[in-house]
Amino acid sequence: MKDNPVDNETKKLLLVDDDPNLILLVQDYLEFQGYQVTTADNGRDALEILEHEVPDLIICDIMMPEMDGYELVKQVRQDSRISWIPVLFLSAKGQTTDRVKGLNTGADVYLVKPFEPEELVAQVESSLKQAQRLIDKSGGSVDGAQQGEKIHVPADVTLTRTETKVVQFVAQGLANREIAEKLNVSQRTVESHVSNMLNKTRLHNRTELARWAIQNRLAH
Template identity: 40%
Template sequence: MAGQLLLVDDEPGLREAVQAYLEDSGFTVDVASNAREGLDLARQKLPDLVITDIMMPQVDGYQFLKQLREEPQFKTLPIVFLTARGMTADRIQGYNAGCDAYISKPFDPDELVAVIKNLLEKQAAARSGGDDEVHNIADMARQIAEIRALLTQRGAIAQSTTPVKLDLTPREQSVLNLVVDGMMNKEIARRLETSVRNVEKYVSRLFVKTGTNSRTELVRYALEHGLTKE
């Protein structure tokens, strides 16, 4: 199962070796040498899973995990601790902090690959039940109603503000247009012939670029600033 991974470790030799092994196993791997770089890369790349060391200078793995979990797009992101801290108490602390797997150095690369595949499969299964940002039928109905209400006001909203220009990719623009049309992620995935996971990534990027936190806010922003075509 292919996936986009982010590896954060301050040891260059280990970082390069793990990256090479994971790429040989079919994954796309971005790397960072510290948590600050890792957070920036996570926001840019929206990885499917993060592998991080715990003992790093300035910002350690626990703080890094906390920073990720504080951002809506990373609430359910699988995170693996890959660390030399292998005592039982360390493992307990890691799981209590919210990691999804804890692997001690030295480790078997095949075990790491197996853990990653397992977590990605579980994540895919969890997502198959519905859109990531819509947790139940009531929320879905509320968001659809709010978006429809905004669409009825489309002309008035558009006339009251000044258009802005955002640096959107063609695919981001396509996804934005369909979100504004009131489509949910499954419908967008079918329309664009892609996966729900990819649509979720594009929607998350749109949230970041527009400074919004929900589909309703995103639709309002797009209408107010002339980001979609009639």
């Protein structure tokens, strides 16, 4: 890391990859762009760091020893303290099925190796801006589900029993694939339920849906 003092506007990134050369190159480039970067060799090391550090964004490889990226993201999404953190997957696997799996696991962005450093920075900045908009909307706190602005929906919104179950799992940070497994239905069915609830509530995304569920005590 740089020795110069970090100001309050400096965004903290957690970079997780088992390739030391990639770590070195990406860390140098991101720090040159003004970010503060902490590194980890695998998912298990990353979770240890996350116990006492809360970065603004996680950049993570998928195939790693000890704990892969899928499991890391799953653990992050299940922890309400850090579940809001945007995750950017880096992977050599570029097939559509790989991208879909990565995004369904809970990643926000899927970037295929090799990539241009400029593209990585653009994706990082885009993810951070999106996260900041959500924080601003929740009253300036990442814990906006419990404090800050209340999320408003039409007064006549009613959910079916299945939709209630789905939104409870969404509030717990589970991906559609995981919800489908728990309810023993297809992932497409879960996606349809989420879409219906977004239409009913006039909310914009799963994050707002989850916060609304928590604020209204729909989530356990």
